[in-house]
Amino acid sequence: MTEYAKILIKKYFEENTMISADIKSFNNFIDVELQRIIEENKTIEPTIIPSNVEEYKIVLDKISITKPEITEADGSKRVIYPVEARLRKLSYSAPVFIEISSHINGVQREAFRTQIGHIPIMLKSKYCHLNGLSKDELIEKGEDPNDPGGYFIINGTEKALVKIEDLAANKFLVTKSSGAKNTHEGKIFSERGSYKIPHLIEKQKDEIINLSFTRVKKIPIIAVIKALGIVKDEEIMRLIALEESSEVFINLYEFVDIKTADDAVDYIAKKIGITQTKEIRMERTREILDKYLLPHIGLEEQFRNAKAQNLCKMIKKYLLVANGSLPEDDKDHYMNKRLKMSGDLLADLVRANLKILIGDMLYNFQRIVKRGKFPNLKVIIRDKLLTQRIYSSMATGSWVGGRKGISQRMERLNYLQVQSTLQRVISPLSASQENFEARTLHPTHLGRLCPAETPEGTNIGLRKNLALLSSITQEVDEEAVLRGLKGLGLEIAKQ
Numbered sequence: 001m002t003e004y005a006k007i008l009i010k011k012y013f014e015e016n017t018m019i020s021a022d023i024k025s026f027n028n029f030i031d032v033e034l035q036r037i038i039e040e041n042k043t044i045e046p047t048i049i050p051s052n053v054e055e056y057k058i059v060l061d062k063i064s065i066t067k068p069e070i071t072e073a074d075g076s077k078r079v080i081y082p083v084e085a086r087l088r089k090l091s092y093s094a095p096v097f098i099e100i101s102s103h104i105n106g107v108q109r110e111a112f113r114t115q116i117g118h119i120p121i122m123l124k125s126k127y128c129h130l131n132g133l134s135k136d137e138l139i140e141k142g143e144d145p146n147d148p149g150g151y152f153i154i155n156g157t158e159k160a161l162v163k164i165e166d167l168a169a170n171k172f173l174v175t176k177s178s179g180a181k182n183t184h185e186g187k188i189f190s191e192r193g194s195y196k197i198p199h200l201i202e203k204q205k206d207e208i209i210n211l212s213f214t215r216v217k218k219i220p221i222i223a224v225i226k227a228l229g230i231v232k233d234e235e236i237m238r239l240i241a242l243e244e245s246s247e248v249f250i251n252l253y254e255f256v257d258i259k260t261a262d263d264a265v266d267y268i269a270k271k272i273g274i275t276q277t278k279e280i281r282m283e284r285t286r287e288i289l290d291k292y293l294l295p296h297i298g299l300e301e302q303f304r305n306a307k308a309q310n311l312c313k314m315i316k317k318y319l320l321v322a323n324g325s326l327p328e329d330d331k332d333h334y335m336n337k338r339l340k341m342s343g344d345l346l347a348d349l350v351r352a353n354l355k356i357l358i359g360d361m362l363y364n365f366q367r368i369v370k371r372g373k374f375p376n377l378k379v380i381i382r383d384k385l386l387t388q389r390i391y392s393s394m395a396t397g398s399w400v401g402g403r404k405g406i407s408q409r410m411e412r413l414n415y416l417q418v419q420s421t422l423q424r425v426i427s428p429l430s431a432s433q434e435n436f437e438a439r440t441l442h443p444t445h446l447g448r449l450c451p452a453e454t455p456e457g458t459n460i461g462l463r464k465n466l467a468l469l470s471s472i473t474q475e476v477d478e479e480a481v482l483r484g485l486k487g488l489g490l491e492i493a494k495q
Helices: 003-015 020-040 082-087 135-140 221-227 233-240 246-254 261-271 278-292 301-322 342-370 383-396 415-422 478-487
Strands: 056-065 069-071 077-079 093-104 107-120 152-154 157-161 163-167 173-176 184-192 195-203 209-213 216-220 337-340 407-409 424-426 463-465
Touching (some): 020 056, 020 342, 082 152, 107 342, 107 383, 152 383, 157 342, 157 383, 173 301, 184 301, 216 221, 216 261, 221 233, 221 246, 221 261, 221 278, 233 246, 233 301, 246 301, 278 301, 337 342, 342 383, 383 407, 415 424
Parallel strands (some): 163 424
Antiparallel strands (some): 056 093, 069 077, 093 107, 157 407, 173 184, 184 195, 195 209, 209 216, 424 463
């Protein structure tokens, strides 16, 4: 290695730590994601309300977090540092506060700021007491100045969250089908907040292209496009825009009798087995299309046209791949993968447990109403519930979605083992199945994943480690990118 290379690598590690991406991810979770989760669950409406009230709403507003502190047995609160948490078998966590208000008949009544639980704080992150301390100050606080941070302390045990490698959400991939019926299948995992809905596009032997998602199984995709508001065959042809369109003609000809969006909605309702009266049937089907069909585009009625246009693009790509004009997508290419980091994993955990907390609040509220009393908001919030559930997941490693082994104990046999634990990447694929292609080294791993560090045995190739010089970029706001491109002269084509 040349002297220049040594100097550059030394300089790189002076300015960047191996876990800086994880710390950024955690900071983003606290600064941005927490408030976004609250916005998703902003308004809570109990089903049982006092008899003299027409409308009752509980509104969750601004969420805030302080630095880690501890409440002693006598009720006094004070700052806690990681070394004390380790020695006294405590959790290094910070209290979370939320502004909450009740609205009776549209008028705000009580509004206050209350604690809804504790969230574990990542060492060396923005909200940790060690952030920004010099070497001497770290030694004074009982810390190793070379310790990288990037882990949590739960009940005195150091826990690191491993990164999860998963297929990119909201990306349409066409691959060879494993089934005997059709040659190719197109898949997209549409993700928005707590929704993660798989969509499958496949072609039957009679050339009809079907779409499946949630309860909707094998519905002709042309019927779905028409139900979303694009009913003219000519317009569907123009949006798909294929030079060789015979397969599209076959699909359009099959559903030429569907002239309006209402006809298409009714056709889908009957196909999925909704048997109520026509009005209820139509309403329920439209609700399914708005909420569960490509939720990442939007959940409201105004996004139906955009969803239909996206389905037309998917048909085009699917047919081009199926006919051999385009290559199949490679699931193992790192362009089609995303890493879920500490911030994303904690966001999933808080999102799921906040829903349980809200359910508990509603239960307590309605129980008091049934007794004939008017509940006080402060009484119905159990702040220990959220804390205990988060601590439990962090301590056991059992995560939402049935995933296991997400939180792992930090092994400190030597310094390299610490680095290895913090750089670990695991695949959600089962270790008991073959999955040869997923286990092999892919050319796109170069510079991103270590080609040598993977265990022998059943986990080979499924448990990987980041390369020493790899850096992980955060999620990019699409609208900001579009604004930047428009500023550089990008013009949006008129439909």
